[in-house]
Amino acid sequence: MQQIWHILHTQGGEIVQSIGQHIGLSLISLLIAAVIAIPLAIILMNHQRLAKVMLQITSILQTIPSLALLGILIPLVGIGTVPSIIALVIYAVMPIFQNTYSGLTTIDPSLEEAATAFGLSRRMKLLRIELPLAMPMIISGIRIAMVMIIGTATLAALIGAGGLGTYILLGIETNNNALLIIGAVLSAILALVFGAGIDWLGRLTFKKAGIVLATLVVLIGGFAGYRQVTNSQTTLTVAGKLGSEPEILINMYKDLIEHDHPNIKVNTKANFGATSFLFKALQSGSIDIYPEFTGTVLESLVKTKQSASHSPAKTYQLAKSALKSQYQMAYLKPMAYQNGYDLAVTRQFAKKYHVKTISDLIQVENRVHAGFDPDFNQQKDGYPGLRQAYGLKFASIKTMEPSIRYKAIANGKVNLVDGYTTDPEVQAYHLVVLKDDRNFFPPYQGAPLMSEKLLTDHPELRTTLNKLAGKVTTTDMQKMNYQVSVKHQKAAVVARDYLRSHGLLD
Structure with missing residues (x-):
């Protein structure tokens, strides 16, 4: 408990920001899902066969593992908020559609006949009779979707969309149960709060509920647009693989770039995923830079007839040349340590x-x-x-x-x-x-990987990031990893302390 209170006290601002990101993702996804599912159920309420087909389709979509769905979306729409929202909408459509359709098709037939006898038009019957009677079922479906969205949205942190999943992933990777508890408990609290809010919404008339939802859409969209318009800085996204070490490295990149070039803002995406995940994101332009290891380049990313040399210098040159010729990627100078x-x-x-x-x-x-x-x-x-x-x-x-x-x-x-x-x-x-007595494992030196285009547009990045070339020994990295993974210090703080103590940062 003492550690939890310490994190809440020292990282309060970051936690509030993550809660805001989680709420934004959840609300937008829920609204989009409702806008799709409710009208679709209304259209299909008198077409039973088509409705069954739609239910089967939405059920199949729900069986797709969330990580697999995110992996499919990244090459198509990149990383961050957009693929996260698409995935969440896909999962949320089914319960809203199913409950809305059930609510509309289980109304007492005598009430339908009475409405027709009184001369109500199809539209008036829908607004005055069917939707009000189906509202409890609709609200129940929205509540189920909301809980599902809030839980699944924690995975959005894997592709750089932020949210409370950042603390859950970080807690797992650094063996820090306090961070894990904070992320999980706050997610549960959000689910309870939103559940109460949806219950309140269900007590409003259909017209008033629509006004509330429309207001939320305008507010969220307006805030996002305002931030986009007012942000005049060049923004780069630096991502890292799972674990404390990549997070330390990307924070070093961030500090060096922002220190040398105040006009550039760097967003870091820690615990982003595995090698192929990151490389695809780099190819699609969803991220700009990430630290990669020379041995991994030769064994997993490029096609080459030459096997990795046991000479670190030769391995780096071969990896650099292959990346440039095959993918138009720029691979800057590596650090001293080897993470084999x-x-x-x-x-x-x-x-x-x-x-x-x-x-x-x-x-x-x-x-x-x-x-x-x-x-x-x-x-x-x-x-x-x-x-x-x-x-x-x-x-x-x-x-x-x-x-x-x-x-x-x-x-x-x-x-x-x-x-x-x-x-x-x-x-x-x-x-x-x-001991690797047959010398199977190739050299693994970390170096910044980016597109040639980025380096052409920002040639100053080469000088800045090459400040780390030949720096950071194996002992240095072991100590920094120990501070983050075992002592539970923040990777950003550990990275900045290293840069300052070695004269790379004021």
């Missing part, structure tokens, strides 16, 4: 089976139950290549997010995990890193 893959086991496992190298796993592979990061489990420079190079076949493999796999090995759920050479969890959980 490794495999780690518990001390008990290493001692019991006399395991010191990756080759030693061959003798006990039927006893190995591995927990791997999704990237490591799929990429050529991860388990697929490792399995071929060493001839390994483990008893079982589970994929899980980076921070979770360390918890899994600590709790005995798995006995081997992949990791990175700069991970602080190796020390925190007393793990043994196995």
Whole structure:
């Protein structure tokens, strides 16, 4: 509780901003879904077959996993608010349509006949009889959709739309339960508050409810338009993969760019996703810069007949050349440290089976139950290549997010995990890193990746970001990761402290 109150006190402004983002996403999505679903139900209320088809379509859409839906939308509409709203609307249409249709088609037929006998037109019968009687069902559908939207909107943080999901993801990645509780509890409170608001809306007449909804649309749209018009600065979006280390790096980029170029505003998108997710976003122009590793470029992003060299300099030059020729991407100079893959086991496992190298796993592979990061489990420079190079076949493999796999090995759920050479969890959980005795893993040096067009438009970025070239040792990064992941310090603060202590920032 003390840690929660400390976060609320020191990060109150950021939390309020995240609540505002979450409310904005939820309200806009709900309004759009209602505008689509309610008229559609009215149109189809006398067309039973078409209504059943529509219900089946909306039901199928709801079965699509939210992360998969976001992944599909990114190449089409980019990242941020737009794909998040589209996804939320898709999930919210079904309960609103279903309840509205049910409410309109279960009205007592005698009331319908009486309205016709009194000479009411189709429009008047809808407004005076059918919609008022169906209103409790409609409101129930809107309430269900609202709860669903608020819960699902937490995933919007994965694609840079902000909201309370930022704290949930950050809590998971940094093993900070206080952040996780803050994000989850505030999301639950929002659901309760909006539920009460929808109940109040249901007590209004249909006309008054429409006026309230229209007013909300105008206010939200007007505020968004005002911010867009008044923002005269050049804005760049710098994103990072899941974890504390990418978040530290993107905050370094942000501080250096904004310090050297006050006319440029940098938005950071932490915990954005896996490698392919980020690279697609960079290609589509949804983000402008992100830190990528040389070994990952050669193994996962570019096509090359040459294998990665064990020389960091040669690996970087090969990656830089391939990115430029194949994707028109600019790859700036790398930092000093290498964040290569490794495999780690518990001390008990290493001692019991006399395991010191990756080759030693061959003798006990039927006893190995591995927990791997999704990237490591799929990429050529991860388990697929490792399995071929060493001839390994483990008893079982589970994929899980980076921070979770360390918890899994600590709790005995798995006995081997992949990791990175700069991970602080190796020390925190007393793990043994196995030696890569066949030199499978290529060099992994981090460097800023961006489009050639961005560098042409803003050549000053090269000088600014190259200030990090050859800086940040492996020890430096281990210490910074430890401060964020274990000590729960803010990545932005840790990044700024490093830049100042090394004379890169005033």
